[in-house]
Amino acid sequence: MNDQHVLRREYLVALGLSLGPAASNGLARFAFALILPAMRNDLDWTYTQAGQVNTANALGYLAGAVATLALIDRVGARRLFNPGMVMTAVALIASGVVVDHLLLLALRAVAGIGGALVFISGGVLAAGIGDGDPRRAAQAIAVYFSGGGLGIALAGGALPWLFTIYGDGGWHAAWLVLGLLSAACCLGTRAAARAVPVRPRSDAPSALSSARWSLARFRWLAAGYLLFAFGYIGYMTFVMAWMAEAGAPATRMALVWVVLGVFTACSHRFWRRPLAEWSGGRPMAATILVVAIGAALPLLGASLPLMLVSAVLFGGAFFITPAAATAFLRKSLPREAWGRAVAVFTLLFAAGQTAGPVVAGWFADLGGLQAGLAVSAVALLLGAGLALMQQETS
Numbered sequence: 001m002n003d004q005h006v007l008r009r010e011y012l013v014a015l016g017l018s019l020g021p022a023a024s025n026g027l028a029r030f031a032f033a034l035i036l037p038a039m040r041n042d043l044d045w046t047y048t049q050a051g052q053v054n055t056a057n058a059l060g061y062l063a064g065a066v067a068t069l070a071l072i073d074r075v076g077a078r079r080l081f082n083p084g085m086v087m088t089a090v091a092l093i094a095s096g097v098v099v100d101h102l103l104l105l106a107l108r109a110v111a112g113i114g115g116a117l118v119f120i121s122g123g124v125l126a127a128g129i130g131d132g133d134p135r136r137a138a139q140a141i142a143v144y145f146s147g148g149g150l151g152i153a154l155a156g157g158a159l160p161w162l163f164t165i166y167g168d169g170g171w172h173a174a175w176l177v178l179g180l181l182s183a184a185c186c187l188g189t190r191a192a193a194r195a196v197p198v199r200p201r202s203d204a205p206s207a208l209s210s211a212r213w214s215l216a217r218f219r220w221l222a223a224g225y226l227l228f229a230f231g232y233i234g235y236m237t238f239v240m241a242w243m244a245e246a247g248a249p250a251t252r253m254a255l256v257w258v259v260l261g262v263f264t265a266c267s268h269r270f271w272r273r274p275l276a277e278w279s280g281g282r283p284m285a286a287t288i289l290v291v292a293i294g295a296a297l298p299l300l301g302a303s304l305p306l307m308l309v310s311a312v313l314f315g316g317a318f319f320i321t322p323a324a325a326t327a328f329l330r331k332s333l334p335r336e337a338w339g340r341a342v343a344v345f346t347l348l349f350a351a352g353q354t355a356g357p358v359v360a361g362w363f364a365d366l367g368g369l370q371a372g373l374a375v376s377a378v379a380l381l382l383g384a385g386l387a388l389m390q391q392e393t394s
Contacts, residue, residue, distance in 0.1 A: 089183040
């Protein structure tokens, strides 16, 4: 088998795995920003209540990360990946048939649990592509994480038109559409996960000792990642509400969201060299800085050109930040430690994005959506500075 064929096969496997983030993040988490204005109007929510819905999803994600941390070494990434996909799809479909606020919060939590199982285990599977070559592995990891852009683009192309036709009551159908799209993604992810070679796990003392690692070695990267999670989710929760409040029509909102998704899906092409070649926390710091600039632009207004530039910058980097974390952990730790290390970083990520929507929503209720978006942008800038301080650990 020649090298070109191997590289093509690896790319296709990574692309299939990327349907995991497409469903667990692009559809199950971020598409809520498109549904939020209609649900808020139809159900008479405050921005704090709207933030609670995303916080419930983030709390579920946190619980899923804890479960993954406990299980991944014992059962393997593949056995967590596929059930997580099914759980996510079922929760989305069920969200379209309930009205009670508490039930909706519970379903968003279930979607979060499934999303964590998918995101972490899929990242570990992607890290195993490349036959030990760090450059090929970095490419596979970037392709995997940028898959969330496909889900964002699909949601942006479909949901605003539902609200144009059905009005605010169309949010029921919106959840059903997201659930059916997620179910379709399950077919591709199952085949891709089976194509990733799984090496037998060892319980030998040498393997267990090599899997031990210290978070203190990665403290600056971890701190930057925590602030990134806190900051990015505020933008993704409220940016469409910001446009709706400014009087943007559904067609304009759809265009901005699709551009955000397309640039997210293509972002691995822009960042593959920095991920493979830059040292220390520089790749993560650079991605967070670009995200921060994109998140800050709406503070200047909601005109279409400004929002398109915001979408290009934000979408072109925000899914690469988790890829940068995974790539750094992969090259700094033995293979036996990857699963637990990625899970621990995802716990930090989940903690940050749990607080982000509620804090941003609280500031939005006090001082308008502009205040909520400003808090997110400041957190991102601080996160970029902290990540830049991370040095190589091996």
